[in-house]
Amino acid sequence: xxxALFSTAQFALAARDALQHLVFDAESKSVLHAEMAKKxxxxxxxxxxDSNAYDQSKRLRTxxxxxxxxxxxxxxxxxxxxVWGPPHGYLSPAAPPYDPYGGYxxxxxPMPPSAPIAAPSSYVPVxxxxxxxxxxxxxxxxxxxxxxxxxxxxxxxxxxxxKQMKVLRQERHTVCFIEFEDVNSATNVHHNLQxxxxxxxxxxxxxxxxxx
DNA sequence: AGCACA
Numbered sequence: 064x065x066x067a068l069f070s071t072a073q074f075a076l077a078a079r080d081a082l083q084h085l086v087f088d089a090e091s092k093s094v095l096h097a098e099m100a101k102k103x104x105x106x107x108x109x110x111x112x113d114s115n116a117y118d119q120s121k122r123l124r125t126x127x128x129x130x131x132x133x134x135x136x137x138x139x140x141x142x143x144x145x146v147w148g149p150p151h152g153y154l155s156p157a158a159p160p161y162d163p164y165g166g167y168x169x170x171x172x173p174m175p176p177s178a179p180i181a182a183p184s185s186y187v188p189v190x191x192x193x194x195x196x197x198x199x200x201x202x203x204x205x206x207x208x209x210x211x212x213x214x215x216x217x218x219x220x221x222x223x224x225x226k227q228m229k230v231l232r233q234e235r236h237t238v239c240f241i242e243f244e245d246v247n248s249a250t251n252v253h254h255n256l257q258x259x260x261x262x263x264x265x266x267x268x269x270x271x272x273x274x275x
Numbered sequence: 276a277g278c279a280c281a
Binding site for chain 2: 231
């Protein structure tokens with residue numbers, strides 16, 4: 064068993080899903096099991112770094128939550144050296160019980176529920192898709208030629224964190240944009256509904272990506 | 276592969 068630390072929760076989630084069920088020993092058919100750690104060795108507080116590492120002008124879209132994820136050529140940021148606890152007096156009888164998380168109470172991490180809210184009828188595998196940095200908005204394509212917008216909306220608006228949906232109808236391709244409250248909600252839907260089949264779209268599975 | 280609104 065082992066632990067791996069990533070620079071952001073999104074990266075950790077992505078790595079977990081990428082490695083999940085990986086067969087690491089074909090002979091013994093051993094399958095890798097990956098899950099999010101219950102606690103972090105290092106807890107980040109406050110704003111997560113500066114974001115001048117990449118062009119912000121293109122990221123000021125829907126809500127602008129895309130700027131919450133930091134991108135740099137090397138995805139691993141070594142955590143800064145951390146001073147634990149007050150420098151003196153922490154063993155005095157009057158001192159409050161030592162809290163290793165320094166009063167930081169982690170927000171409940173919205174783990175994807177075992178059964179998603181509005182489950183689509185079926186899924187179709189989606190090929191290795193090139194994707195963009197995680198964002199609070201999703202781009203959805205491959206919806207089929209006569210997709211019913213209401214059907215689409217009822218599935219997507221039922222997803223936790225849903226904010227708004229914009230549909231872009233074109234000659235042959237209809238695509239849509241879904242905005243969520245935060246990057247995490249978007250990330251969950253990104254893999255919960257990847258390849259989901261909406262009845263009116265025929266038998267094709269939707270392709271979900273983060274926008275350009 | 277098709278990527279808008281602010």
